[in-house]
Amino acid sequence: MFQLLAATLYIFKVMNTNGTTVTGFLLMGFSDHRELQILHAFLFLVMYLMALGGNFIIITITTLDQHLQSPMYYFLKQLSLLDISFVSVTVPQSINNSLTGNGYISYGQCMLQVFFFTSLGWAEVAILMVMSYDRYAAICLPLHYELIMDPRKCKRAVVAVWVSGGISGTLYTIATFSITFCRTKFIHQFFCDIPQLIKLSCSNDYLAVIGVVMFIAIASLICFISIAVSYVHIFCTVLRIPSAQGRSKVFSTCLPHLLVVSFFLSTGICAYLKPTSDSSTVLDLLLSIFYTVIPPTLNPVIYSLRNEALKKGVQKLVLGRKFIEKKKFLWCH
Secondary structure (H helix, E strand, O other): OHHHHHHHHHHHHHEOOOOOOEOEEEEOOOOOOHHHHHHHHHHHHHHHHHHHHHHHHHHHHHHHOOOOOOHHHHHHHHHHHHHHHHHHHHHHHHHHHHHHOOOEEEHHHHHHHHHHHHHHHHHHHHHHHHHHHHHHHHHHOHHHHHHHOOHHHHHHHHHHHHHHHHHHHHHHHHHHOOOOEOOOOEEOOOOOOHHHHHHOEOOOOOHHHHHHHHHHHHHHHHHHHHHHHHHHHHHHHHOOOOOHHHHHHHHHHHHHHHHHHHHHHHHHHHHHHOOOOOOOOHHHHHHHHHHHOHHHHHHHHHHHHOOHHHHHHHHHHHHHHHHHHHHHHHHHO
8 A cells, every 4th residue: 555655656756747758767666565575675785784794894805814815705895996986886775675665766877777787797707707716727737727817818808807797788778778668667676677778668669788798698608608608517526636635625615606607697597588567566676685685795704704805804803803992891991
């Protein structure tokens, strides 16, 4: 009832005097019950703070700890930067909408959300591919690793990741907002999701978006195949290692990355290939959470769970802060 009232107010708000021009959209969100909206806001806030805290810790220790300056940790730092940016595109807006009970988002805000969401989403896929190649070079080509992954090439790879993300976002945004939105501007999601925006078109002008989606899908498939081939070579090499301790050490750096790649790509592909419905379903909302909120929240945990170097870095960071605070306390007294 509450959301229907908000929708009615929205329609009056976004129409001009002729009653024909709509200046924004209405994000329908998760529920029209006030208690559930507050619960959603609280859960999203907890996950958002966990994502920020975990990724900031990884960025801090990979920047300050001299033992974590290898290409693997340099790329991990970039992934953490992307995770913070990616989760910040959708979650704060959704929390605000749930707390205020107003799902309205302006045309410009929706456009920016689509741009940054698609840019950062593609950049995550690209950095995961670069990270898999780094592991391939380190394990399968150890004698040439320093030559293959020298600092200059690593920086160029990261620049390519961010630039390709910007290009992807620009293509998506231009194609999506060239559509004539002539249906009721209700988006059955908690953010401006492209499949939901395409559904609002009542003509064939969404074909440009389909073309961009196909292009990005092919590029993503190439990335996925590259990652898969890298890990086939990695596992073949690992199985030839005679030492169980050596195999365990390699798996501790590779398995977390493989888990992150599989989870992010599988949920994203399912969400975008699944036909959109006229009303929100539990599956639609869960899939969107699984590829927008869960990966940035769990990535720091997954990467540090079996990585002893990261664990030691976190311990040094925490113990170092405690030592400084204890020293200040003794100095004051």
